Amino acid sequence: MPLLKIEKLSKSFGGLKAVSNLDIEITQGELIGLIGPNGAGKTTVFNILTGVYEKTEGTMTFMDKDVSGLKPYQVTQRGMARTFQNIRLFNDMSVIDNVKVAYHQKTSYSAFSAFFRLPSYFLGEDEMQQKAMELLKIFKLDSKAQETAKNLPYGEQRRLEIARAMATDPKLLLLDEPAAGMNPQETQDLMKLIRWIREEFKLTILLIEHDMALVMGVCERIYVLDYGTIIAQGAPDEIKRNPKVIEAYLGEEVV
Amino acid sequence: MRNWFNRKNIVSLLAIVLLYAVVQGLIVFDIMPAFYKLTLILICIYIILSTSLNLINGVTGQFSIGHAGFMAVGAYVSAMVTVLMHGPLLLGLLAGAAVAGLAGLLVGLPTLRLNGDYLAIATLGFGEIVRIIFLNMDIVGGAAGFTLPSKITWTWAFILMVVSVVLIKNFVSSTHGRACISIRENEIAAESMGINTTKYKVMAFTIGAAFAGLAGGIYANYMYIIQPGTFSFLKSFDILVMVVLGGLGSISGGIVGAIVYTLISALLAGIPAWRLVITAVFLVVMMIFRPTGIMGTKEFSLGFLRKKGEKNAASKN
Numbered sequence: 001m002p003l004l005k006i007e008k009l010s011k012s013f014g015g016l017k018a019v020s021n022l023d024i025e026i027t028q029g030e031l032i033g034l035i036g037p038n039g040a041g042k043t044t045v046f047n048i049l050t051g052v053y054e055k056t057e058g059t060m061t062f063m064d065k066d067v068s069g070l071k072p073y074q075v076t077q078r079g080m081a082r083t084f085q086n087i088r089l090f091n092d093m094s095v096i097d098n099v100k101v102a103y104h105q106k107t108s109y110s111a112f113s114a115f116f117r118l119p120s121y122f123l124g125e126d127e128m129q130q131k132a133m134e135l136l137k138i139f140k141l142d143s144k145a146q147e148t149a150k151n152l153p154y155g156e157q158r159r160l161e162i163a164r165a166m167a168t169d170p171k172l173l174l175l176d177e178p179a180a181g182m183n184p185q186e187t188q189d190l191m192k193l194i195r196w197i198r199e200e201f202k203l204t205i206l207l208i209e210h211d212m213a214l215v216m217g218v219c220e221r222i223y224v225l226d227y228g229t230i231i232a233q234g235a236p237d238e239i240k241r242n243p244k245v246i247e248a249y250l251g252e253e254v255v
Numbered sequence: 256m257r258n259w260f261n262r263k264n265i266v267s268l269l270a271i272v273l274l275y276a277v278v279q280g281l282i283v284f285d286i287m288p289a290f291y292k293l294t295l296i297l298i299c300i301y302i303i304l305s306t307s308l309n310l311i312n313g314v315t316g317q318f319s320i321g322h323a324g325f326m327a328v329g330a331y332v333s334a335m336v337t338v339l340m341h342g343p344l345l346l347g348l349l350a351g352a353a354v355a356g357l358a359g360l361l362v363g364l365p366t367l368r369l370n371g372d373y374l375a376i377a378t379l380g381f382g383e384i385v386r387i388i389f390l391n392m393d394i395v396g397g398a399a400g401f402t403l404p405s406k407i408t409w410t411w412a413f414i415l416m417v418v419s420v421v422l423i424k425n426f427v428s429s430t431h432g433r434a435c436i437s438i439r440e441n442e443i444a445a446e447s448m449g450i451n452t453t454k455y456k457v458m459a460f461t462i463g464a465a466f467a468g469l470a471g472g473i474y475a476n477y478m479y480i481i482q483p484g485t486f487s488f489l490k491s492f493d494i495l496v497m498v499v500l501g502g503l504g505s506i507s508g509g510i511v512g513a514i515v516y517t518l519i520s521a522l523l524a525g526i527p528a529w530r531l532v533i534t535a536v537f538l539v540v541m542m543i544f545r546p547t548g549i550m551g552t553k554e555f556s557l558g559f560l561r562k563k564g565e566k567n568a569a570s571k572n
Contacts, residue, residue, distance in 0.1 A: 050447060076449035084447075091442035092552065093433070096477065100430065101437040105449035107430045114429030115422050119430060122258060130429065168449050 001064070002029045003204050004049075004172060009058035011041075011048055011228075018044045026172070031198055031205045033219035033236075035212075037248055041228040042208045043085055046174050047140070050082050051075045063171065077105055081170035083161045085177045085190040085208075091150035095139070095141055095160060098149050099132040102167035132167070138200075139163040140195075157184045166197065173197075175207040179214050187211055191218050216240070224248065275413050281490035282409055293520045296409060296477055299416035300470050303511040305497040306423050306506060307466035312495070313504035315459040316439025318371060321362075321378030322467050322494045324385040329355040329399070329468025330475035331389055337476060338403045339394070348415070348472040356461050358385075363460035365448020367453065382491055390483040400482035407477035415473060419466050424494055424506050426462065435459050439504070500541060502548030507555040512548065 002025045009022040019041045019109045026032055033044050049060065051072040060068045067075055084136055090098050109124035136142040139159050144152065152160060158178060165173060178194070179187045186204040191214055209215045215222065216236045224239060226248040232239060239245055268489040278295060308322045333351030336342040342350070366377040395401045428430050434455045437445040446452050475481045493516070501512025519537065523530040541548075 052443070052447075071445075071451075072446040073449050073451050076447055082447055085443065088441045088444035090437050090444065092440055093436060097433055097436075101433050101445065101450065102448040104430050104434050109430070111426065111429075111431045114426050114431050117425055119258075124430065164448065244406060 001028075002026060003030075004145060004206075005059075006049075007059045007061075009045075009048065009060065010056045011044060016122050017228055018208060019048065020210075021229060023230065024223060026206060028171075029198075029202065031194070031218060031220050032207070033215040033222040034206060034225060035210075035215055035222060036225035040225040042225055043176055044228075045225070046082060046112045046176055046208065049075070049174065050080060060178075063119060071104070076168050076170075079169070080174065081165035081168045081172075082157075082174035083165050083176055083178060084182065087157050087161055089149040089157055089164070091148070093149055093219070094131075094145065095147050095149055095152065095205060096132050098146040098160060098164050099135055099167045100128055102164045103128050103131060105168065110216035135163055135167055138197075139166075155182055155189075158190070159180065162193070162197075164199065170203070170237060172204045172206065175205065175209075176191055177208055177210060179209060179211045182211075184213075187214055194218055204209045271417055275410075278409060278413070286401065288405065290521075296407065296412045296473075297521075297549055298517045299412040300474050300477075301494070301497060301517050302416050302510050302571070303419045303466055303470040303473070304494045305501065305509040305513040306420055307463040307470070308494050309498045309501075309504070309506065309509040310435075310459050310466075311463040312429065312498055313458060313502075314439065315435040317367060317456055317460065318375045319378040319460065319463075320375050320488070320495055321380075321382035322463075323354040323486040323488065324378075324382030324466035325359060325464040326471035326474065326490065327382075327385050327389060327483070328358050328464075329471030330481050330486070331395055331550035332468070333472030334401055334403050334475045334481060335395065337406070338401075342406035344406050344411075344476060346445055347476065348469055351472035351475075352465045352469040355471065356465030358459040358468075359464025360457065361557065363457040363464075367456040367460060373452045379488055379491070382486070382488055386483045386486050389486075397480075398483065400480045402480045402548065403475065405477055405479050407473055412473055412477070415469065419469060420510065423462070423466065428465075428507060431455070431458070436504075495539065498548075500538070500548055502552060503553055504552045505548070505550040507553075508548050509548030511550055515549070536558075 004024070006024040006028040009019060010017065011019040022045065034045065036042050046138065048055050051074065053069050055068055056206065059066065062078060062080060065078070067078060070078070078245055086101055090101060108127070109120040109122060113121045133142060133145065136145055139162070141156060141163060142170070144156070149157065149160060162175070179190055182190060194205065195218060197203060219236060222233065222236055222239045223230055224245050231244045231248060232242045278287070282292060304322060304326060308319070311317050311319045329351035332354040335349045337344055337347035362378070362381050366374055367545035369377055389395055390398055427435070434445070434450045437448065437450055438452050438455055442452055455503065497512035497516045499511055499512070500516055502508025519534060520530065523533055
């Protein structure tokens with residue numbers, strides 16, 4: 001049974017078909033890459049999946065339930081979390097508060113207890129603090145918990161964004177170009193981190209990436225998107241040799 | 256386990272009680288001139304107004320400029336309860352706050368789908384609608400105003416101000432408050448972290464409106480007379496100026512802004528012709544040299560009062 005099943009998904013902006021007839025199937029525990037040239041529609045797919053855009057046609061089933069037409073926060077509550085291509089942290093909040101915001105949906109105390117600082121407020125806050133610190137430790141950000149998020153170096157901001165997404169306790173993690181702007185060493189570390197969180201949290205991951213070393217290194221199966229349609233799919237080795245993919249990336253061979 | 260009784264809270268409480276006692280003493284022994292007393296009570300009212308507007312504008316990042324409208328709702332409703340229905344003062348104040356909160360909910364639901372300039376204009380419009388409704392209601396005196404006895408004392412004003420600030424601060428430093436801040440910081444990211452942004456915008460707006468209603472009630476029951484003209488958009492701007500002056504998003508900033516702005520107005524009361532000019536120049540200078548407001552986003556901190564062990568634990572956490 002697939003965890004996520006996308007069938008005949010299309011999205012048009014006016015006359016422009018950004019995504020057409022997309023079919024993607026992801027099984028529990030897989031690590032899938034979604035690649036394609038600039039403007040192929042990869043981020044649009046993420047935005048439709050997470051409810052930022054509404055689809056024009058097609059169906060999306062996540063854990064046996066239809067997820068089309070849901071608001072982004074409802075999608076997250078169903079167990080799908082994402083990071084963004086251009087980092088979107090809560091810049092003026094501390095590192096730990098960034099993570100705590102993600103724990104909010106599972107908060108145990110009401111706004112009423114918050115107003116009057118009832119015992120449940122202290123219990124809830126302590127529990128949240130503890131969980132957030134544990135998570136930050138996993139992502140090696142615990143020493144910077146009180147730092148303002150915008151003051152972190154770029155690589156750590158990326159890590160924090162992933163940590164924050166993990167705090168929502170997702171079944172499926174969507175990573176939008178996690179290695180963008182990283183140097184080769186940071187990319188290596190990121191690959192290790194992605195593999196590790198997948199094992200540790202029994203996670204399914206779908207990632208968009210431009211860095212071929214990373215995609216070929218960690219993904220088990222790859223979908224290639226061009227002009228809004230899937231032009232190839234398969235294991236990294238097959239994809240590397242696929243003439244359609246080479247054509248999309250390098251242009252047609254001139255004889 | 257943490258609770259209310261830590262050193263910080265006890266010291267704050269002592270300072271608050273001391274401040275109250277000093278002023279109350281000056282009033283009881285008739286040392287304080289009436290004008291000073293008026294100014295102090297106005298400061299209490301404006302602190303509630305600026306703190307509650309700060310919750311909407313500074314903390315949640317929704318630009319509302321209709322706060323005088325909610326203040327008017329609270330003022331008139333509490334006046335109706337205490338005068339027309341002969342209800343007790345506290346009931347009047349709570350009714351004013353409740354109805355203003357309800358108005359906030361009703362206005363917030365449709366308008367908070369707007370953002371930025373559009374929301375500002377919608378809330379401005381709401382404030383004017385409220386004023387015109389009361390202007391045309393004969394039961395509350397129309398343009399001539401509604402007279403009522405002055406029942407609010409320094410004790411009332413001060414206690415209600417402290418309670419309001421504590422409640423709003425508690426909300427802001429809870430997970431619900433963090434949800435509001437995350438909306439200000441990045442609405443798309445907040446939504447994708449599972450925050451129902453519409454719910455929290457409306458919640459902040461409703462809470463802010465309710466406290467504005469409470470402040471309106473205190474104002475009405477102190478001033479002997481309320482007139483619709485008092486609650487024009489100029490009043491909304493006054494409150495907004497206090498928030499921006501003190502520092503958007505900082506609770507202490509809202510308090511400082513309310514105190515500074517009310518004191519400036521009081522000091523210049525002797526030269527009414529120059530009052531607005533001097534205030535305006537002050538604001539322009541302020542915005543050039545410190546655009547983030549007096550406090551920026553910082554809060555007053557009593558961190559130095561923590562025991563050494565607590566401090567280390569806090570920095571580790």
